[in-house]
Amino acid sequence: MNKLKRTLALMAVLAMTATAFAGCGDESSSSSSSSQDSVESSVEDSVEESSDEGGEESSDENSAAAPVGAPTPDGTLGDDDGTLSILCWTDTDLKAMFDVTTAENATYVPVGADGSEASEQYLQYFSSGDDCDLYICDADWVMSYENNDDVSAPLSALGITADMYGDAYDYTVAIGTDANGVLKGASWQAAAGGYAYRTDLAEQYLGVKSPDEMQAKIGDWDSFWATAKEVYDASEGVTAMADTIDGVWRAYSAGNRTSAWIDESGKFQYDSAVTDFIDMIKTNADAGYVNMDISQWTNDWYAIGFANGTLANKTMGYFFPSWSLSATGQLASAEGYQAPDPDNGIEEGWNDVGTKGMYAYTAGPTGWYWGGSWLCVSPNCNSATAAAQFVYDMTINPETMKAYALNHSDFVNNKTVMAEIIAEGSNSNELFKDGQDQFAVLADSAAQINLDGIAGENDGTINTAFVDSVKAYAKGDLKDADETINNFLDAAAAKLPDVVFE
Template structure:
């Protein structure tokens, strides 16, 4: 981390392009694994040891871009407007795990002077998809909540509900603070009236994380560039899948799950929203059902279901699920420190730790992201604003998060500088810099087709396709009808024909 800071400072000095980004001193992933019960920031201090750096002048210097994008100055955090309560003793953050949050405690405390023991996290004991319904129960219970993390599949539903979300302006946050953010994250943070209700600390571009050792053995591939040449389109991907399956003795699937293929296909190929003029538009399914069924039957897609117990162990070379998949469709948050890829490798010392590499895959795509929202019944308006500003607008703080967490933050200047510096080395990929692969994809993310119903629709489609592939339904028409019936039952305020 220190080395990266020094490198960036030196590059900025040589280029003579120093433009100060002034942060105010004194915010998901969408990773979806389960975590421990409610805890405070004090309990997670050991996970944050790496972020407690010496306060050298270089480390405190503003972050500069050396790859074509320089951060512009943004306003300092404003004062709360008085519409929300203040003075509470704990800043309570509602989330489904602390995979991201535990890296934020020290960063926020250092930037704001806030005692990190004040930051408290409340876990709903669920995953990112199910948290959608769990949050509503927490709000009804009257439990203390100040901030909460929202998944991309359902953040719009919460932001469009004034009983669940307050304007960020109420805690001193304004839209012009996000001049350096990826545009889609700002658009997704607004409610139907254009009011900014959520802010994101990350951009969630996706890639194809593959077993580099198996790629060399089965395909003769020794670099991500050569791998990309073999999976650069869906046709190429399935053609290569046939080779992998044959060379592995019909044991290794190219794709980790139907859900993984759907995430890449959906967010890389769809061009229309699921819901238009209050009606479901099933044309967004495209040729996914037939593509999924054909390649599942051939053994090119694993039979494991995302988030099930047999999903991630497929990525290891030992155990009952050994070598069941050649690769995973993973977004940025899944390949960060402590994310899904690390679990798939068996952790440090695991059978495939460091034996993966990353390429873009058959399409430029994304999966999820997390927005921080303010609960209108907060009693800590000041600290809520400080937390959001630090993690989503303060470039220096966001650079620290990149360094310690390895996630792709929602700041073009920070990621441009990090990519250009070339000092990032991800041990999960044997030292490969994942940002070099994902940087261009992040700028292509377009969530203009998102709707507040995406969580239910995506879940119901994946369930219907899984049933079709497993023989529960007999035909593509039956699969589509099962999907439509499920949506009609689950989403009653839209028309399903």
């Protein structure tokens, strides 16, 4: 009896201790089990291995999309995991990619946050030790990952080298290269931007009937704002030309900034584009040509692009980059697309907002780009072959890239492929009036993007601080341009203790 009691007590204690540490144990147990798996499989399969590999290769060769010259990993990364896990903040692109890639068992792991929050979530995910082979980085913070060897491995570990990117847009390779000149990120898209406008309003207020006529009226910033005045007056003060201050800054900064925010010695600097922009926005926001109280990524942002509702016709158009034009992107939202939200019981669908298929696309006042996404390799990658196949398919292989571009309306990072599609006229985007091909509009802008020495790893933080200050100035919360600059520098300085501010 006594023994029984003791045994029971001991078991209860052990059970409690075990549950208390269950959370900590997770990581080690999973990693140990996976290493055991690998040991077992290497022992068991030692005989079968060669035949297995042969089988895989032959199946690759047999499938139609199989590329010639898919890269072979150099062996520094593990290759014993059955699944290719790709960390991402949105799955829409990846879903389309999985349709075209031949990489096996590819899965995505959404972190459930976007913007710079996604970056924080990534770091947490990395420290949790869960499986991650590739991850997608945003332009705003990709460089901070590339310059950190603890979280990124060179692409050469997958057998992918810079000379394979002869057809890629130069800036994507430049941003994919870290401070030591090692290629660490590969982009599948060129994120050139343009200006999407409402054709019905353009015809009504400006008498413009085609994108070419529109482009003639907004070809540079002076004519853009002159047209803005026409629109504002004709609409009796309802319609602003530019969607948001954020949007104008994206376009203006990419076309006009000539130096990086932080120079090589770690000192903060800004060029005349910054001061020019402040003056430009103040003048035009006061006149009502920019929606200064609308922020990007809010419901209001989309609602100003509707033809009905409380914010109807508040904007003539949007500064949208290539990735906003996909079937479920931001343009779709401005045309009434409702993204599915299972938590709140909302199903995917279209609301009748009166602007579906009413937009057209032009290059706008300046060639610019916004973000873009880079595929980076985790140092803990344990599916190197599949990872190499995936990166190759999405960033080098013309066939898969073309299929992806046509399926998903994404502007892929391959000049030859894009030229081919434009020449064939095979792309038609239903979101635009008459199925306009946005690739033709973007081809020139994409080729002109030059970020040599302009992009840096803290751009996201600095741009946010700047736009906040400009918004405050536009609303009259800050007195003048000097105070705006001061406010901006303070906000940025508080976030970046390592940078020298004067």
